[in-house]
Amino acid sequence: MEEMAGSKRKMEQQPTLKLYYFDIKGKGECIRLICSYSGLELNDHRFSSRDEFLAMKEGTRLQFGQVPMLEVDGKHTMVQSNSIMRYLGKLSGLYPTTDHILAQKVDAVMDQATDVFTGSSILKYGPRYAIELTPEAKEKSYEHYNQTVLPTHLRKVERYFSKSSTGWIAGTVEPSPADFVWYTSLINMKNHKELTQKIKNLEDYPKIKVFMKKFESLESIKEYYENSSK
Amino acid sequence: MEEMAGSKRKMEQQPTLKLYYFDIKGKGECIRLICSYSGLELNDHRFSSRDEFLAMKEGTRLQFGQVPMLEVDGKHTMVQSNSIMRYLGKLSGLYPTTDHILAQKVDAVMDQATDVFTGSSILKYGPRYAIELTPEAKEKSYEHYNQTVLPTHLRKVERYFSKSSTGWIAGTVEPSPADFVWYTSLINMKNHKELTQKIKNLEDYPKIKVFMKKFESLESIKEYYENSSK
Known part of the structure; x- marks a missing residue:
């Protein structure tokens, strides 16, 4: 039952979401799971090596040098996993916005x-x-x-x-x-x-x-x- | 200017807020400050001694044994200062609820x-x-x-x-x-x-x-x- 609500929640127009994280569970897994449960489409980019992460850290993309990083619509970069979870909770209706x-x-x-x-x-x-x-x-x-x-x-x-x-x-x-x-x-x-x-x-x-x-x-x-x- | 907005924000009907914390700045100070700035009335209970805190911890009032604890309307007990700050931000209009x-x-x-x-x-x-x-x-x-x-x-x-x-x-x-x-x-x-x-x-x-x-x-x-x- 709950699960159906989850699938039905799928949005017509959701922001583009791209996650940058290692190929491990770690702090990124909850982001993948909430997207999977709620039907949010997620581009789950997993670094192929530590070098790829370090190269990116040297560049301008990882503004704060931290991952998990969620890129929204190719322009907003979000860090801090609990804060990202709250954002995704609002997008998917899983976070209480009136109570x-x-x-x-x-x-x-x-x-x-x-x-x-x-x-x-x-x-x-x-x-x-x-x-x-x-x-x-x-x-x-x-x-x-x-x-x-x-x-x-x-x-x-x-x-x-x-x-x-x-x-x-x-x-x-x-x-x-x-x-x-x-x-x-x-x-x-x-x-x-x-x-x-x-x-x-x-x-x-x-x-x-x-x-x-x-x-x-x-x-x-x-x-x-x-x-x-x- | 901002300050005036702060005072004008004062609510006719706000929940009753009582803070339990030590008589130090520590993690409780931001709660006192946001209330002061936004005109939220706060009963700022400061333990008179460590013993008072420990006695309360033994009882049922500090459900999680943690302070700062914010009691809302005498029945909801809130812990975790950042979470409390978000709640007070919503009450006072200082936390973005649409963006x-x-x-x-x-x-x-x-x-x-x-x-x-x-x-x-x-x-x-x-x-x-x-x-x-x-x-x-x-x-x-x-x-x-x-x-x-x-x-x-x-x-x-x-x-x-x-x-x-x-x-x-x-x-x-x-x-x-x-x-x-x-x-x-x-x-x-x-x-x-x-x-x-x-x-x-x-x-x-x-x-x-x-x-x-x-x-x-x-x-x-x-x-x-x-x-x-x-």
Whole structure:
């Protein structure tokens, strides 16, 4: 049912959307998924190599040197994935534009994803944030992250799902941008090799597990993964 | 002129807004400032002590244990300051609700503030993110942050202001939520004692300096600081 709404939403006249990102899931995947679900046409440009990205970074196209970058109508360049998700949510009708209180909730759970995974970003890309860790400090930090920080956050996320009557994180009727962001973050978490199997299996978070299944059962998402795994 | 628009915006019927935060600038200040500028009435509850906050955290009121928390009409609890700022921007007319491309830009520069200051948050509150730094590692990290990471980011911010025809960061006619967030972040940066004086003085960033002056010259902001410094 929801899925049909998704397909019917397809617009006669949508802006031209071109995504620039690596050929990985990472922070770009939620952009691909929301387009796929809502029927927005997306030119999904994946860099063929790191060199292609670096060459582009040297040029003028990647104004802020950041990806994911979404180019709209060949002239507007958008960065910051949550902000891009909000924009696409408005285009596709998946972001609440009249209920500002609900919109704030959608925004807050998206920003919460950033908070939750700041620790793992730092552990992976420390120097980008000026954080230099010795191997010992890194190991100790991962332990603390796995044992305390991540579970504390995930319990809060579990609570969001417990309170939702629809199974979507902010309680929206259809998935909101926040669901696409959370799904992608959790998939990325599963690919992070230093995290414990217990966390990756979401053992203590049954509601989050149900969400992942629900999300993956959406027709358009199944189709997307069937095609993209070719 | 802009200021008059700000005062005239005062709503006949606004939701009741109550902010819960510490008696510091921190992440709560931008909420106070946007209300002050736009004429939104705000009950600015400042914890009288850390114990008051902890007691509240134990209770049911701070659902997510986080502050700043904005209570709306005594029943909706909002967390995540950028999301709160977007909500208040919609209430006050300072957030673009019809131009989605402009709204994305406002959102992106707000999220960029989070990115820029992630390094300094980690250096201050490492364990919260599971990052354990020895005093030596901390010192080395601060050096890298001061010398490279922060200047790289601030140059990008300088570029935003260079491109703006209005002096506001996203090029909006009036200050957008992003300007309140940036002003607050930069003030907090000045209070961070481990950062170099050169950075705090914004020596290499003349456009940002102009922005700070412009912001502080707004009538309502001047008034706010005259009253709050009592």
